[in-house]
Structures are given as structure tokens and as C-alpha cells.
Amino acid sequence: MIHTLWAIYRRELGAYFLTPLAWVFLAVFGFAAPAFAFHVGRFFDTNRADLAPLFDYLPWLLVILMPALAMRAWAEERDRGTLEFLMALPIPLWATAGGKFLAAWTMAALAIALTFPMWIAVNYLGEPDNAAIATAYLGTLLLAGAYLAVGQALSATTANQVVAFVLGAGAAFLLTMAGLPFVLSVLGASAPAAVTEFVAGLSALDHYNAFRNGVIGLADLVYFLGLIGICLTMGGVLVSERRGGGR
Amino acid sequence: MLVADHLTKDFGPRRAVDDVSFTLERGEVLGFLGPNGAGKTTTMRMLAGALEADEGRASIAGHDCVAARLEAQARLGYLPEGAPAYPAMSPRDFVAFSLRARGFSGASLKRAAALALERANLGGYEHQPIGTLSKGYKRRAALAAAIAHDPPVLILDEPTDGLDPNQKDGVRQLIRDMAPDKAIIISTHILEEVPAVCSRAIVIARGRLLFDGSPRELAELAPERQIEAAFRQLTLVPEGDGSSPEAVA
Numbered sequence: 001m002i003h004t005l006w007a008i009y010r011r012e013l014g015a016y017f018l019t020p021l022a023w024v025f026l027a028v029f030g031f032a033a034p035a036f037a038f039h040v041g042r043f044f045d046t047n048r049a050d051l052a053p054l055f056d057y058l059p060w061l062l063v064i065l066m067p068a069l070a071m072r073a074w075a076e077e078r079d080r081g082t083l084e085f086l087m088a089l090p091i092p093l094w095a096t097a098g099g100k101f102l103a104a105w106t107m108a109a110l111a112i113a114l115t116f117p118m119w120i121a122v123n124y125l126g127e128p129d130n131a132a133i134a135t136a137y138l139g140t141l142l143l144a145g146a147y148l149a150v151g152q153a154l155s156a157t158t159a160n161q162v163v164a165f166v167l168g169a170g171a172a173f174l175l176t177m178a179g180l181p182f183v184l185s186v187l188g189a190s191a192p193a194a195v196t197e198f199v200a201g202l203s204a205l206d207h208y209n210a211f212r213n214g215v216i217g218l219a220d221l222v223y224f225l226g227l228i229g230i231c232l233t234m235g236g237v238l239v240s241e242r243r244g245g246g247r
Numbered sequence: 248m249l250v251a252d253h254l255t256k257d258f259g260p261r262r263a264v265d266d267v268s269f270t271l272e273r274g275e276v277l278g279f280l281g282p283n284g285a286g287k288t289t290t291m292r293m294l295a296g297a298l299e300a301d302e303g304r305a306s307i308a309g310h311d312c313v314a315a316r317l318e319a320q321a322r323l324g325y326l327p328e329g330a331p332a333y334p335a336m337s338p339r340d341f342v343a344f345s346l347r348a349r350g351f352s353g354a355s356l357k358r359a360a361a362l363a364l365e366r367a368n369l370g371g372y373e374h375q376p377i378g379t380l381s382k383g384y385k386r387r388a389a390l391a392a393a394i395a396h397d398p399p400v401l402i403l404d405e406p407t408d409g410l411d412p413n414q415k416d417g418v419r420q421l422i423r424d425m426a427p428d429k430a431i432i433i434s435t436h437i438l439e440e441v442p443a444v445c446s447r448a449i450v451i452a453r454g455r456l457l458f459d460g461s462p463r464e465l466a467e468l469a470p471e472r473q474i475e476a477a478f479r480q481l482t483l484v485p486e487g488d489g490s491s492p493e494a495v496a
Contacts (some may be wrong), residue, residue, distance in 0.1 A: 006347070011336075015335060018335035019335050084292065084394075085332070088297045166307075
């Protein structure tokens with residue numbers, strides 16, 4: 001059945017490059033990521049040979065750009081009527097959902113790789129901890145995957161890509177904001193401690209920060225991979241429900 | 248080869264398909280006729296495994312369309328209503344995707360794709376994005392994807408819709424060529440198509456099966472002995488009469 005996953009993956013990845021979407025996405029990411037690091041993060045002013053200014057701002061860039069990649073996953077199929085064609089092919093839904101996700105994740109990885117010249121630059125300028133930087137990149141990839149999976153699940157709720165994007169960006173924003181100190185302090189003042197603790201545990205930023213600090217924690221890995229798995233399953237279930245249409 | 252067994256489907260309070268049963272054997276071409284909203288497309292979707300019946304069951308080559316969906320779909324070629332396809336892909340890539348999803352690769356994929364594109368008569372346009380093609384060529388690209396894996400069962404929802412007279416004739420000839428080895432269902436509004444390509448006709452209206460027999464038997468239902476007149480007689484409900492016509496076997 002792996003051939004079905006491969007067929008979907010190839011089609012989806014090809015679809016990004018058959019339209020201007022891939023090139024526009026890569027150009028925007030390739031420009032915006034260093035721009036944030038240089039101008040907002042003051043990359044050169046820190047006088048440190050690391051990529052902290054880049055990894056500080058990447059999550060916020062991903063909040064906007066990952067839903068832009070994920071919005072088309074199911075919404076476009078429904079809008080164009082190709083979902084019926086897909087559902088009549090002998091492909092298990094896990095392969096369709098997985099193929100779509102892996103293609104979008106490949107796009108995200110390509111975009112993140114566009115920041116590698118900065119990694120090369122800090123190695124030229126000083127002696128950074130390359131293992132810590134590699135770990136931070138792994139965290140960035142997992143964070144991108146989580147946002148993509150959330151966006152893909154929400155894309156299954158609508159045939160309108162704009163609605164899918166707004167829902168995806170909103171959900172990614174909430175996941176990111178959940179762990180910020182001011183959010184938790186506001187929540188702590190009005191909600192029981194258990195609720196505040198639960199919301200803090202949902203925070204994608206907290207788990208990402210562990211990777212950013214060069215630590216690969218099992219709990220953080222489980223969080224990201226679990227979130228990806230749950231969201232892909234949710235999207236698949238929502239699409240599968242359409243087979244029952246009207247029931 | 249294909250069995251529809253008491254298929255029933257509701258959309259909210261509306262019954263779209265009401266206890267429809269029929270079987271189809273290899274060598275038969277079944278014309279699936281009915282007015283708009285009669286339940287033709289819903290029935291075809293259930294047979295294709297794209298929609299699940301509320302009651303009843305369907306099977307293709309002995310495989311249940313729900314419990315053994317993948318096995319049933321592997322033996323089916325399906326052209327959905329409106330012939331949806333990916334506009335940025337070329338017909339060749341679209342057919343190749345359909346074949347790859349069915350386990351084809353390498354030389355067998357290339358051979359099957361080339362044959363399907365040739366049979367669907369896409370010459371000259373097979374590398375052009377589908378979104379830039381006319382409605383007729385777009386439909387032929389979707390038809391090529393439906394027949395490429397040489398399935399024993401074909402379900403074609405309005406395969407000649409939007410085609411010019413020459414293209415229609417080409418698709419009818421293609422159906423006639425494939426007929427001896429396959430069980431084929433075509434839905435159509437074009438009643439002249441029925442005696443031209445179908446060995447059997449089913450008329451459905453308001454979700455209910457009203458007629459199942461040969462095109463000649465269908466024509467003989469009307470005093471004029473014409474399929475169009477028989478179709479009107481079966482499917483038109485006199486104003487103010489909400490009752491359903493009784494089925495004719």
C-alpha cells in the first residue's frame with residue numbers, strides 16, 4: 001500500500017511546483033526569515049556566533065506560512081470536485097492524508113533549508129555549537145509539521161481555502177500563544193491552576209524552546225509527533241465522514 | 248460482476264435513492280436514465296465506493312463496496328459527474344497519477360497511459376495543462392484515467408456531456424469496443440445514445456427504479472414505440488399528483 005502514499009506524495013509535491021505557489025512560498029520564506037533575524041533580531045548586534053535571532057522569530061513566520069501551505073490540502077479537492085475522484089481510487093485514507101502532509105512538510109523543509117547560508121555564515125564568523133543549531137533546526141521542522149497538520153485537519157472542514165487559511169493561522173497562533181508568560185498570568189488570575197497548567201502544556205512554543213536550547217526531550221518529541229498524528233487522523237476522519245454524506 | 252442490492256440513501260429528510268436493486272454482467276452496457284435529481288449520480292457514487300449507502304449493499308466482482316472498498320475500487324474505472332481533474336496537470340500526468348495509485352510503475356505504467364490516451368483520442372493535447380483544455384478534451388482526459396488500468400467494470404457518469412457530435416461518436420465507439428470484455432454503466436440525458444450503445448436500460452426517477460429491460464422493451468412502453476416518449480411516460484408526474492409511478496420490469 002506504500003505505492004499509494006508515494007503516488008499521492010508525488011502528485012502533491014508536483015502540484016506545488018506546477019503552480020507559482022512553491023516559488024512564491026520559497027521566495028517569501030527565503031526573504032522574510034533572514035529579514036526578521038537581521039532587522040528585528042539584530043543578528044550582528046548580538047556579537048554571538050549562534051542563530052538565536054533566527055530561531056526567535058521563525059515560529060511566528062511559521063504561524064502564517066504553514067497554514068498557507070496546508071489550506072489547500074482538502075479544501076481545494078472539495079472545491080474542484082476532485083475529492084470524489086480521489087475517494088473512488090483504491091487508496092486508503094491514511095495514505096492520502098499522509099502523502100499530502102509529507103509533500104507539504106517537504107516544502108517546509110526546503111524553505112527552512114534556505115536559511116542554511118546563515119548557519120554557514122556564523123561558522124565563518126566564529127565557533128558556534130553546531131549540535132545545538134542542528135537540534136534547533138529539528139525543532140523548527142517539527143513545529144512546522146505540527147502547524148501543517150493542524151492546518152490540514154482544519155482544511156477538511158471547508159471547501160473554501162481562505163476560510164481554511166484563517167482557521168489554520170488562528171489555531172497555530174493560539175497554540176503558539178498558549179505558553180507565553182502574559183497569557184498564563186492572565187489565565188492564572190481567572191482560572192484554576194489545573195487549567196493554566198493544561199494550557200501551558202499545550203504550548204507549541206514551550207516544546208519548541210527546548211529544541212532551541214539544544215535539548216531533544218522525549219516529552220517534546222512525543223508532543224510534536226503526537227500532535228501531527230492526531231491532526232492527520234482528525235482530517236482523515238472528517239473526510240471519511242463525507243462518504244456517509246447526509247447521515 | 249456488479250450488484251446493487253436494495254440501495255437506499257437519504258440526504259437529510261430527502262430520500263435520494265430508494266431501494267434500488269439490479270445486477271450487471273460482463274458484456275452488458277447499461278444505460279442509466281432519469282431526469283435531473285432522479286438519484287443516478289448518488290447511485291453511481293455508492294457503486295464507486297465514494298459514498299456509503301444508508302441501507303442495502305453494493306459489490307463489484309464479488310467485493311463489497313464498503314467492507315472491501317479497496318478491492319472493489321481496484322476493479323473499477325469511474326468517471327465522476329463533471330469529469331473533475333487537476334487543472335495544472337497534463338492529461339498524461341493525470342493518467343499516470345491514476346495508474347501509479349493503482350500500483351502501476353515503470354514500463355507497464357507508460358504502456359497503459361499511452362494506450363488510454365490514444366483510446367480517449369487526446370492526441371496533441373496530452374502534455375497541455377488540463378485547465379487550458381476545452382470541456383470536451385477535459386472530459387476525455389478524465390475518461391482516459393478511468394479506463395487506463397483496463398478494469399472489468401466501468402461506471403461513466405455522462406461520458407459524452409459537452410462533446411461535439413464527432414467526439415460523442417468517438418466515445419460511443421470506444422464504449423462499443425470495450426463492451427465485450429466489461430460490464431459498463433453509463434448515465435446519460437441523451438436518449439438517442441441508448442439504442443446506439445446500450446444493451447440494457449434502467450430508468451430511475453425520484454430515487455426509485457421504474458424500468459429495467461432492453462432499449463427495445465423500453466421503447467415499446469409508449470404507443471409511439473419511441474424511447475423518448477416512454478421516458479416521458481415513466482418519469483413525468485401529472486401536476487398535483489405526488490404519487491410515484493409503479494416499477495415496470
